[in-house]
Amino acid sequence: MDKFKIEGGRRLEGTVKISGAKNAALPAMAASLLTREPVHLQNIPHVRDIITMAKLLAHMRCHVESPDIPPSEFTMQAENVSHAEAPYDLVRTMRASILTLGPLVARFGHARVSLPGGCAIGARPIDLHVQALEALGASISVDHGYVEARAEGLRGRTFRFPKITVTGTENVLMAAVLAEGETILENCALEPEIADLAELLVKMGAKIEGAGGPTIRVQGVSELHGATHRIIPDRIEAGTFLLAGAITGGELALTACQPAHLGALVSTLRQCGVEITCEPSGTVHLRGAKRLTSADVTTAEYPGFPTDMQAQFMALATQAQGVSRIRETIFENRYLHAVEMMRMGACIALAGNLAVVTGPTPLSGAPVTASDLRASAGLVLAALVASNTTWIDRVYHIDRGYEQIERKLRAVGARIERVTGRPE
Ligand code: UD1
Numbered sequence: 138m139d140k141f142k143i144e145g146g147r148r149l150e151g152t153v154k155i156s157g158a159k160n161a162a163l164p165a166m167a168a169s170l171l172t173r174e175p176v177h178l179q180n181i182p183h184v185r186d187i188i189t190m191a192k193l194l195a196h197m198r199c200h201v202e203s204p205d206i207p208p209s210e211f212t213m214q215a216e217n218v219s220h221a222e223a224p225y226d227l228v229r230t231m232r233a234s235i236l237t238l239g240p241l242v243a244r245f246g247h248a249r250v251s252l253p254g255g256c257a258i259g260a261r262p263i264d265l266h267v268q269a270l271e272a273l274g275a276s277i278s279v280d281h282g283y284v285e286a287r288a289e290g291l292r293g294r295t296f297r298f299p300k301i302t303v304t305g306t307e308n309v310l311m312a313a314v315l316a317e318g319e320t321i322l323e324n325c326a327l328e329p330e331i332a333d334l335a336e337l338l339v340k341m342g343a344k345i346e347g348a349g350g351p352t353i354r355v356q357g358v359s360e361l362h363g364a365t366h367r368i369i370p371d372r373i374e375a376g377t378f379l380l381a382g383a384i385t386g387g388e389l390a391l392t393a394c395q396p397a398h399l400g401a402l403v404s405t406l407r408q409c410g411v412e413i414t415c416e417p418s419g420t421v422h423l424r425g426a427k428r429l430t431s432a433d434v435t436t437a438e439y440p441g442f443p444t445d446m447q448a449q450f451m452a453l454a455t456q457a458q459g460v461s462r463i464r465e466t467i468f469e470n471r472y473l474h475a476v477e478m479m480r481m482g483a484c485i486a487l488a489g490n491l492a493v494v495t496g497p498t499p500l501s502g503a504p505v506t507a508s509d510l511r512a513s514a515g516l517v518l519a520a521l522v523a524s525n526t527t528w529i530d531r532v533y534h535i536d537r538g539y540e541q542i543e544r545k546l547r548a549v550g551a552r553i554e555r556v557t558g559r560p561e
Contacts, residue, residue, distance in 0.1 A: 149387035174363030431459030448515025
């Protein structure tokens with residue numbers, strides 16, 4: 138199992154190119170199931186979740202092809218899907234496999250997707266995906282660990298999500314585009330990945346208004362066609378590099394970003410004393426603070442502070458002067474990284490969904506274990522400022538969502554290596 142070996146204490150300086158957004162690419166790939174024609178996607182990040190989604194589509198006999206190695210473009214053609222099933226082996230490694238449920242039932246009238254099961258950051262149910270698809274006329278049963286959906290043609294109607302869900306909104310939007318008549322989805326997620334998916338679907342011939350806002354209106358069409366689409370930049374990868382620059386007191390330029398998607402994080406970093414300027418061309422410049430100051434954050438749905446940046450911000454808070462209060466409101470049990478950071482010397486008190494971080498405290502390198510994708514990124518940031526060597530175990534979590542993170546960090550001065558085997 139791969140580990141990272143990180144020698145802390147280096148100030149990061151230079152330029153980092155941000156990759157395409159994993160969380161926008163995954164639903165876009167699933168959307169290719171909605172048509173028999175080819176869907177061509179560009180700016181796909183080379184990360185494990187994308188490989189898993191490609192395997193899942195191939196398992197369904199969707200033709201998946203890429204012209205380059207590593208792949209940054211994919212063409213998918215779901216002409217002959219003979220196997221509308223997402224098996225447990227693939228779903229258990231990637232919860233977003235559930236995104237195939239909506240497109241499959243809408244186009245083929247049948248889908249079988251393994252239940253995602255538990256996960257390190259809480260229970261993460263899919264009841265809202267199910268409720269919304271039932272509202273469009275699907276019959277759904279759960280048997281032997283699989284969700285099975287059947288429909289003889291979905292019918293549009295109004296559905297209000299009782300709670301905001303990102304992949305839930307995407308799944309149901311993909312089903313609604315082929316439903317008969319009008320669907321109105323209320324209390325939808327506002328994340329930029331939803332608007333990006335809608336843009337692709339419209340290129341494929343769907344009739345959608347309001348995506349990116351709380352109410353989405355869809356006029357169903359009988360079939361969709363092929364399209365070419367470029368995936369938006371990854372705001373979580375960009376945010377992670379901003380925090381890497383800030384925690385090391387460095388100076389970074391991030392290119393190929395979408396600064397408009399980074400609002401909550403940028404204003405928090407400015408509060409901490411970090412200088413950030415954004416160019417309309419998509420480059421974000423960061424100059425670290427002489428002395429970081431604490432800030433309070435509460436995770437929230439977009440445009441609030443992203444839960445996917447909480448672990449990385451916690452690492453920064455350990456180096457900021459004063460008390461930072463972090464409140465996690467999206468997922469339960471998302472503080473596994475805090476315990477590891479405490480082992481490195483951080484002063485963190487946990488009480489339910491509240492983490493109180495008192496800083497600055499010197500961190501010292503230690504062997505630590507990554508527990509989920511973003512927690513691992515938080516540990517990498519902590520290691521960048523820790524004395525001596527930090528070994529991070531189970532970095533397969535980070536490989537799920539960050540493209541070549543160690544190479545990108547090394548290129549701006551970090552001492553980080555990927556090592557196979559145990560530390561001596
Ligand atoms: C997506 C992102 C993930 C991010 C999360 C929140 C992808 C592939 N993943 O995950 O990186 O951390 O949004 O920004 O885009 N919930 C229910 N029932 C449901 C669905 C969700 O109760 O049917 C709850 C969840 O347990 C959670 C909250 O709603 O408490 C938000 O989850 P959701 O927005 O669905 O997260 P994901 O779409 O899984």
